[in-house]
Amino acid sequence: MTTSQTAMAQLNTGERALALIGGEATDANLRRYLHGIPGIDAVGLEQRAADLGTRSIKTSSKKWAIDRIISLIDLTTLEGADTPGKVKSLVGKALTPDAGDLSCPRVAAVCVYGDMVPHAVAALGPAHSAGTDAGVNVAAVATAFPSGRASLAIKLADVNDAVAAGADEIDMVIDRGAFLSGRFGQVYDEIVAVKQNCRRADGSFAHLKVILETGELGTYDNVRRASWLAILAGGEFIKTSTGKVPLAATLPVTLSMLEVVRDWHRLTGAKVGVKPAGGIRTSKDATKYLVTVAETVGEEWLTPGLFRFGASSLLNDVLMQRQKMTSGHYSGPDYVTMD
Amino acid sequence: MTRLAVPKTYKLYLGGKFPRSESGRVYEIRSHDGDFLANAAKASRKDARDAVVAARSALGGWAGATAYNRGQVLYRIAELLEGRRAQFVAEIVQSEGVSAAAASAQVDEAIDRWVWYAGWADKYLQVAGNANPVSGPYFNLSVPEPTGVVAIIAPQTGGSLLGLVSAVAPALVSGNTVVVVANETMPLSAISLGEVLATSDVPAGVVNILTGSPAEMAPWLASHADVNALDLVGAGDLDWIHLEIDAAETLTRVLQPENGPDAASPSLSRILAFTETKTIWHTKGLI
Numbered sequence: 001m002t003t004s005q006t007a008m009a010q011l012n013t014g015e016r017a018l019a020l021i022g023g024e025a026t027d028a029n030l031r032r033y034l035h036g037i038p039g040i041d042a043v044g045l046e047q048r049a050a051d052l053g054t055r056s057i058k059t060s061s062k063k064w065a066i067d068r069i070i071s072l073i074d075l076t077t078l079e080g081a082d083t084p085g086k087v088k089s090l091v092g093k094a095l096t097p098d099a100g101d102l103s104c105p106r107v108a109a110v111c112v113y114g115d116m117v118p119h120a121v122a123a124l125g126p127a128h129s130a131g132t133d134a135g136v137n138v139a140a141v142a143t144a145f146p147s148g149r150a151s152l153a154i155k156l157a158d159v160n161d162a163v164a165a166g167a168d169e170i171d172m173v174i175d176r177g178a179f180l181s182g183r184f185g186q187v188y189d190e191i192v193a194v195k196q197n198c199r200r201a202d203g204s205f206a207h208l209k210v211i212l213e214t215g216e217l218g219t220y221d222n223v224r225r226a227s228w229l230a231i232l233a234g235g236e237f238i239k240t241s242t243g244k245v246p247l248a249a250t251l252p253v254t255l256s257m258l259e260v261v262r263d264w265h266r267l268t269g270a271k272v273g274v275k276p277a278g279g280i281r282t283s284k285d286a287t288k289y290l291v292t293v294a295e296t297v298g299e300e301w302l303t304p305g306l307f308r309f310g311a312s313s314l315l316n317d318v319l320m321q322r323q324k325m326t327s328g329h330y331s332g333p334d335y336v337t338m339d
Numbered sequence: 340m341t342r343l344a345v346p347k348t349y350k351l352y353l354g355g356k357f358p359r360s361e362s363g364r365v366y367e368i369r370s371h372d373g374d375f376l377a378n379a380a381k382a383s384r385k386d387a388r389d390a391v392v393a394a395r396s397a398l399g400g401w402a403g404a405t406a407y408n409r410g411q412v413l414y415r416i417a418e419l420l421e422g423r424r425a426q427f428v429a430e431i432v433q434s435e436g437v438s439a440a441a442a443s444a445q446v447d448e449a450i451d452r453w454v455w456y457a458g459w460a461d462k463y464l465q466v467a468g469n470a471n472p473v474s475g476p477y478f479n480l481s482v483p484e485p486t487g488v489v490a491i492i493a494p495q496t497g498g499s500l501l502g503l504v505s506a507v508a509p510a511l512v513s514g515n516t517v518v519v520v521a522n523e524t525m526p527l528s529a530i531s532l533g534e535v536l537a538t539s540d541v542p543a544g545v546v547n548i549l550t551g552s553p554a555e556m557a558p559w560l561a562s563h564a565d566v567n568a569l570d571l572v573g574a575g576d577l578d579w580i581h582l583e584i585d586a587a588e589t590l591t592r593v594l595q596p597e598n599g600p601d602a603a604s605p606s607l608s609r610i611l612a613f614t615e616t617k618t619i620w621h622t623k624g625l626i
Binding site for chain 2: 323330331332334335
């Protein structure tokens with residue numbers, strides 16, 4: 001660690017933010033700080049992402065990548081039509097992704113709506129990590145997901161419910177309306193408040209993932225500012241999307257977020273996670289993300305604690321690829337579960 | 340000043356698009372006299388896999404279309420073939436080295452075969468289906484349904500257009516989708532047929548045409564777990580016994596190779612080879 005990193009590491013989140021912003025987290029101070037960040041060369045970013053997507057990952061590397069992708073997945077069901085039965089079968093798939101091959105690793109977490117958390121916890125049973133990160137986590141979307149259009153009191157109640165029900169991770173959405181109209185202080189304060197409400201009865205905290213909904217932010221510069229804002233406010237993970245708007249995770253957006261995480265690590269020595277979510281459907285796409293992570297922030301980020309895929313249909317494609325690797329012939333959708 | 344000839348690039352036909360091979364490979368197509376005609380894409384096993392994915396995603400729509408509609412779509416192919424007959428005749432003359440009259444006769448026969456199979460689309464069900472007598476107050480109906488994705492090794496000898504049509508058309512009638520490996524040495528009319536299909540009413544992905552080596556692609560198609568039936572009509576020169584064994588691993592239906600001028604001749608049995616019979620019981624008059 002450098003001297004400045006050591007100095008930063010000794011501060012708590014709030015103090016660190018104040019030191020960086022140079023004052024209280026007001027709209028004006030945050031605007032001065034966020035607009036002072038250098039802009040993004042969009043063409044360069046997209047070219048870099050496209051270039052990283054051309055790496056050829058074959059044979060033993062591919063095998064490693066496939067198993068790693070599975071262990072990084074937040075297996076997700078976020079439908080209005082979700083039932084306890086559906087959550088139970090999702091958990092079954094999370095624990096045993098490929099019933100025909102028990103050497104297949106488990107996924108990192110299941111991601112559900114807050115009211116489904118008790119069902120997920122019950123279905124996981126002893127496999128539930130329950131705050132230890134040793135088993136499969138339960139992630140809950142909260143704060144009036146996916147739009148975030150509710151009062152702060154309702155958002156916090158949403159978070160409290162999910163944490164009390166046993167959620168290990170809270171996926172919150174930021175108020176994009178406030179962000180886009182420049183009310184950065186409001187977004188900051190909401191993240192801080194949600195983080196405080198992630199506190200469990202025993203004093204430990206559920207992990208907080210902050211969803212930026214990059215598809216609604218418009219520009220890469222906004223994505224970079226929102227990433228800084230979420231990290232300053234104490235988000236442990238920054239997540240691209242809810243999966244509920246047409247434009248979800250893309251490689252350039254994820255790359256720009258990873259660059260913020262890299263810069264934050266250099267500045268403070270702290271490690272923040274990244275979760276691209278929505279639109280990643282094939283093993284080939286997911287492999288491109290692994291390459292991008294390894295090349296931008298380093299391979300040590302390829303652990304469930306620092307990188308996740310938010311996905312539902314991705315797992316089946318990865319399993320078919322895995323079956324192809326072990327059996328030597330192409331597999332088909334008849335050999336994985338229907339979700 | 341002499342004009343520079345603009346040669347045509349023959350590409351694959353996958354999912355309604357004309358991509359180059361994923362592998363970037365091409366191979367030379369020569370005329371019957373040995374003159375260079377064109378470069379065709381040499382498809383790899385990954386192209387074959389992509390073709391199966393395209394065929395699978397097109398299956399629901401094609402199998403779900405009404406039999407009457409499928410018949411109309413197949414008939415429309417014949418109409419468009421008729422409109423582009425000059426191009427097909429020229430390609431057949433070049434690549435097969437036959438007379439213009441013989442090439443024209445082959446195109447005629449190919450068009451007639453589309454029409455013949457198109458007619459069966461809303462009729463084969465009445466012929467092959469049945470109302471079974473049972474000892475109880477039930478309707479007991481057996482109806483043929485499409486098998487799913489059919490992989491075809493097109494005839495490698497004989498007329499290049501007619502062979503392809505004879506193998507592809509019967510599989511389409513009942514609502515299957517098709518991945519076909521064209522005649523390796525004479526694939527030009529196959530890709531031109533792809534252009535006809537792309538501009539007709541056939542939905543994207545219903546027919547996928549691969550050019551290249553059948554010996555290279557056939558084992559991957561045979562062992563592919565998402566292929567439901569395998570038509571080896573043109574695989575006589577391959578190690579087709581092993582293809583059959585591979586196909587059996589995932590319960591894929593197999594049609595064995597046929598040789599000679601009557602290979603894949605039009606018949607109802609070629610349609611029914613790619614169907615599966617569903618039998619339904621339904622109560623009679625408990626109203």
